[in-house]
Amino acid sequence: MKNIDAYTHLRGESIYLDDIPLIQGTLYGAAFGSPVAHGVITSLDTSEATAHPGVVRIFTYKDIPGENQIGGIVPDEPLLADHEVHFCGMPVAFVVAESIDAARAAVKKIKVAIEPLRVITDPREAQALGELIIPPRTFQLGNTDQAWQQCAHIFEGRADTNGQEHLYIETQGAYAVPQEHNALKVYSSTQGPTAVQRAVSRVTGLPMHLVEVEVNRLGGGFGGKEDQANTWAALCALAAHHLKRPVKYSLHRMEDMAMTGKRHPYSADFKIGLNAELKIMAYEVTFYQNAGAAADLSPAVMERTLFHCTNSYFVPHVKATAYSCRTNLPPNTAFRGFGGPQGMFMIESAIAQAAEAIGVDAAVIQERNLLQTGDEFPYGQKAQSEAPECWNKATGLYNLTTLRKQVDAFNTTNKWHKKGLACMPVCFGISFTKTLMNQARSLVHVYTDGSVGITTGAVEMGQGVNTKILQVAANTFSIHPDRIKIHSTNTFKIANTSPSAASATADLNGKATLLACTAIADRLRKMAAEELSVAINAITLQDEFVWVNGMKTDRDWKSLVMAGHTKRIGLSEHAHYATPDIHFDATREKGHPFAYHVYGTGIIGVTVDCLRGTYTVDSVKVVHDFGSSMNTAVDIGQIEGGIVQGIGWMTMEEVVYDKEGRLRSNALSTYKVPDIYSVPKEIAIDFLQTPHDNLAIFRSKAVGEPPLMYGIGAYFALRNAIRAFNKKGHFPFDAPMTPEKVLMALYATPQEGTIPPHEETSKHLAVDK
Ligand code: LUZ
Numbered sequence: 001m002k003n004i005d006a007y008t009h010l011r012g013e014s015i016y017l018d019d020i021p022l023i024q025g026t027l028y029g030a031a032f033g034s035p036v037a038h039g040v041i042t043s044l045d046t047s048e049a050t051a052h053p054g055v056v057r058i059f060t061y062k063d064i065p066g067e068n069q070i071g072g073i074v075p076d077e078p079l080l081a082d083h084e085v086h087f088c089g090m091p092v093a094f095v096v097a098e099s100i101d102a103a104r105a106a107v108k109k110i111k112v113a114i115e116p117l118r119v120i121t122d123p124r125e126a127q128a129l130g131e132l133i134i135p136p137r138t139f140q141l142g143n144t145d146q147a148w149q150q151c152a153h154i155f156e157g158r159a160d161t162n163g164q165e166h167l168y169i170e171t172q173g174a175y176a177v178p179q180e181h182n183a184l185k186v187y188s189s190t191q192g193p194t195a196v197q198r199a200v201s202r203v204t205g206l207p208m209h210l211v212e213v214e215v216n217r218l219g220g221g222f223g224g225k226e227d228q229a230n231t232w233a234a235l236c237a238l239a240a241h242h243l244k245r246p247v248k249y250s251l252h253r254m255e256d257m258a259m260t261g262k263r264h265p266y267s268a269d270f271k272i273g274l275n276a277e278l279k280i281m282a283y284e285v286t287f288y289q290n291a292g293a294a295a296d297l298s299p300a301v302m303e304r305t306l307f308h309c310t311n312s313y314f315v316p317h318v319k320a321t322a323y324s325c326r327t328n329l330p331p332n333t334a335f336r337g338f339g340g341p342q343g344m345f346m347i348e349s350a351i352a353q354a355a356e357a358i359g360v361d362a363a364v365i366q367e368r369n370l371l372q373t374g375d376e377f378p379y380g381q382k383a384q385s386e387a388p389e390c391w392n393k394a395t396g397l398y399n400l401t402t403l404r405k406q407v408d409a410f411n412t413t414n415k416w417h418k419k420g421l422a423c424m425p426v427c428f429g430i431s432f433t434k435t436l437m438n439q440a441r442s443l444v445h446v447y448t449d450g451s452v453g454i455t456t457g458a459v460e461m462g463q464g465v466n467t468k469i470l471q472v473a474a475n476t477f478s479i480h481p482d483r484i485k486i487h488s489t490n491t492f493k494i495a496n497t498s499p500s501a502a503s504a505t506a507d508l509n510g511k512a513t514l515l516a517c518t519a520i521a522d523r524l525r526k527m528a529a530e531e532l533s534v535a536i537n538a539i540t541l542q543d544e545f546v547w548v549n550g551m552k553t554d555r556d557w558k559s560l561v562m563a564g565h566t567k568r569i570g571l572s573e574h575a576h577y578a579t580p581d582i583h584f585d586a587t588r589e590k591g592h593p594f595a596y597h598v599y600g601t602g603i604i605g606v607t608v609d610c611l612r613g614t615y616t617v618d619s620v621k622v623v624h625d626f627g628s629s630m631n632t633a634v635d636i637g638q639i640e641g642g643i644v645q646g647i648g649w650m651t652m653e654e655v656v657y658d659k660e661g662r663l664r665s666n667a668l669s670t671y672k673v674p675d676i677y678s679v680p681k682e683i684a685i686d687f688l689q690t691p692h693d694n695l696a697i698f699r700s701k702a703v704g705e706p707p708l709m710y711g712i713g714a715y716f717a718l719r720n721a722i723r724a725f726n727k728k729g730h731f732p733f734d735a736p737m738t739p740e741k742v743l744m745a746l747y748a749t750p751q752e753g754t755i756p757p758h759e760e761t762s763k764h765l766a767v768d769k
C-alpha cells in the first residue's frame with residue numbers, strides 16, 4: 001500500500017503549521033535570545049523595541065502567571081531567562097507584533113547587559129568541575145576486574161562523536177488561539193502534543209483540560225520536536241493568554257539552528273579485552289555526554305547509551321558508566337537513535353582499534369562476538385537474537401569475500417584512490433526505556449455510511465505512521481482503505497499521549513487501534529450472528545461482506561453498520577494499549593525494558609581520493625530484520641532515509657561551537673548535510689523475514705531508528721580506506737570524518753615516531769608541486 005500522504009505531499013497540498021489559515025487579528029511573535037552563553041543579566045532594556053511600529057507587547061519572565069519552568073525530567077529550564085543566561089540563544093524576551101517583520105525588527109532593538117561567567121563547552125571539563133545533570137549511572141555484567149586476566153589482548157582508547165542538527169524541513173513553530181473560558185487552542189509542530197499541553201499549562205497556570213493541542217502533521221521531527229517544541233508553544237500561549245489574540249511564531253531556519261539543541265556530542269574512554277580466539281571477554285567504557293545547559297531529555301538519552309553500549313555483541317564482562325555533563329550549549333535533545341548510536345560508535349571504535357593492532361579484519365572480531373539467542377544484555381534482558389542470521393545472510397548474499405577481494409585488488413592497482421569496506425551490525429531495543437511511557441490510546445468511530453474516522457496519539461511526521469494505522473483498521477474491518485480517515489492528533493480527543501518517538505509509535509498506537517477496531521467488529525459480528533442464528537465464531541468480516549462459515553452472505557459492510565446503529569449498538573470505541581511484560585529496576589539497573597530488539601547488518605563501501613581527502617560512499621548493502629513487514633514501501637523509505645542521515649552524522653555534518661559557545665555552523669552554507677550527490681551510489685536492502693512471534697503490530701517490527709546506525713559503518717569504511725593508503729599513521733576515533741579530517745589522516749604520522757607518512761606520497765607530492 002502506498003503512503004496515504006503521497007498524493008497531497010506531491011501536490012503541495014499537505015497542511016503543515018505554516019499552512020493553517022490564520023484567524024483575523026493574528027499577531028506574530030519572535031524570541032530574543034541571549035547573545036552570550038553564560039552570565040548574569042544586569043539590565044534588560046526593551047524601550048526602543050517596544051516603540052518600534054507594530055509592536056504590541058514584549059514579554060519577559062515577569063509576565064508568566066504560572067511557573068517559569070519547562071524542564072520535563074529535571075526542573076532546571078526556565079522558559080524565559082530570569083537572572084542568568086545559560087546558553088547562546090536562550091530566550092530572554094518574546095516580542096509580539098502586528099507583522100513578522102515588525103517582530104523581528106524589534107528583537108534587534110532589545111538591549112541586554114550581561115556580566116559574563118565562565119563558559120564550558122567540553123563535557124570532560126564539566127565533569128571535572130562536578131557540573132552534572134544527574135548522578136552518574138553504571139551498568140554492569142560479570143566482573144571486568146577479574147576478566148582482564150583471561151585476555152590475550154587488551155587495548156585502551158578514546159573516541160568522540162559530534163552533535164547533529166535535526167534539520168527537519170519544517171522548522172519549529174506554534175500558533176496559539178484563545179478560546180472562551182480562558183482556554184487555549186495551540187497548534188504546534190510537535191512530536192509530543194501532551195508535552196506541549198503540559199508545558200503550556202505549567203506556564204499559563206491553566207489546568208490541562210483548558211489546553212487543547214492540535215497537530216496535523218510535521219515536516220520532520222527526528223527527535224528535535226520530542227521536547228523542544230514546548231518552548232515556542234509556551235511562548236505563543238503566554239502571549240495569547242495575556243492579549244486574548246491569536247499569536248503565531250514559526251522560526252526562521254537560522255533561529256531554529258541557533259536556539260535549539262541537537263544530537264548529544266559524546267566523548268568516551270574505553271578498555272577492551274579479547275582472548276586468543278578473539279572473543280571479547282571484557283569491555284569497560286566511560287561516557288561523557290554533552291548535555292548542554294539544561295537536562296531536557298539528556299538523562300533518558302544517557303540511559304539508552306548504556307543500554308546499547310555493547311551494540312549487537314555478547315560481552316560477558318561489562319562495566320559502563322555514563323556522565324551527563326552540563327555545558328553552556330543549547331540543551332541537547334532526542335535525535336533518532338537517542339544516545340544508542342553514540343554507545344555503538346564507541347564499541348565499534350574499540351573493536352577497530354583491537355583489529356588494527358592485532359592485524360585482523362574488524363569483521364572477524366565482530367562476527368565472533370555476535371549476540372546469540374539467550375545471551376544476556378548488561379541490563380539483564382535475554383536476547384531473542386537475529387544477529388547471526390542477519391550477518392550470515394548479508395555476508396553471503398552480498399558476498400563479503402568477493403567484495404573484499406575487489407577492494408584489495410583496487411587498492412593494489414590504484415595509488416591515489418583507495419577503497420574501504422566495513423561491516424556494521426546493529427541491535428536496537430524497541431520500547432521507551434521509561435516503562436510508563438509505553439502506552440497509547442485510539443479512538444475509532446464508525447459512521448452510519450460505513451466510513452471510519454480514527455484518532456490516536458500518533459503524530460505523523462513523514463514516517464508513515466498514519467498509513468500503518470490505516471492498514472490496521474482496514475485489515476481488522478476488512479474494508480477498503482478509502483473508507484478510512486486518520487484524523488489529526490489532538491489532546492482533547494486522545495489524552496496523556498507519549499510522544500511519537502522511540503520507533504514505537506506504530507506499535508503502540510497501532511495496537512490500540514487494533515483493540516478498538518476489534519471491539520467494534522466483535523459487536524457487529526455478534527449482531528450478525530444473532531440475525532442469522534449462528535454462533536459468533538461462524539461469522540467473519542471479509543472484503544466488505546459478512547461471511548458465515550467461510551461463505552459470503554449478501555450482508556455488506558454498509559448495511560451491517562446501518563443495522564448496528566438501528567439496533568443501538570455502539571459504533572465507537574476508545575481503546576488503551578500498554579506493552580505487556582516490560583519492566584526495569586533502576587536501583588539494580590536490571591530488568592526487561594524492551595518489547596523486542598531489531599537487528600541488522602550493513603556492509604558499507606567507500607572510495608577516498610587520497611590527494612584531496614574527498615570521498616564517495618559507493619554502496620550500502622543491508623540485511624534488515626523486519627519481523628514481517630506490513631508496508632515494505634514505508635519501511636524501505638525509513639531505511640534509506642536512516643542510512644543517509646546516519647552517514648551524514650558520521651561523515652560530513654559538523655556542528656561547530658566556538659569557545660564562547662556560539663554556533664559557527666549556523667546555516668546550510670557552513671553546515672553540510674547529505675544531498676542527492678553525496679548519497680550512496682547504491683543502497684541494497686534485503687528483508688530478513690522471521691517467523692518468530694514478537695510484540696510488534698502485525699509482527700512488523702519498528703523501523704524508525706535502527707537503520708540510522710548502519711551509517712556508522714561509513715566511518716569505519718573511510719578509516720579502512722585511509723589505512724590502505726597510510727598504514728602506520730595514527731589518527732583518532734573522532735567523528736564526523738569530514739574531508740578535512742580524512743586529508744589529515746591520510747598524511748598523519750605514527751603516534752610515537754617521526755617517520756614520514758608515506759615515503760612515496762611525499763615524493764609524488766613534491767613532483768606534483
Ligand atoms: N524518547 C524517550 C525516545 O523519551 N525515551 C526513549 O527511550 C526513546 N528512545 C528512542 C527515541 N526517543
Ligand code: MOS
Nearest residue numbers: 223335336501502
Ligand atoms: Mo525520537 S529520538 O524517537 O524522538
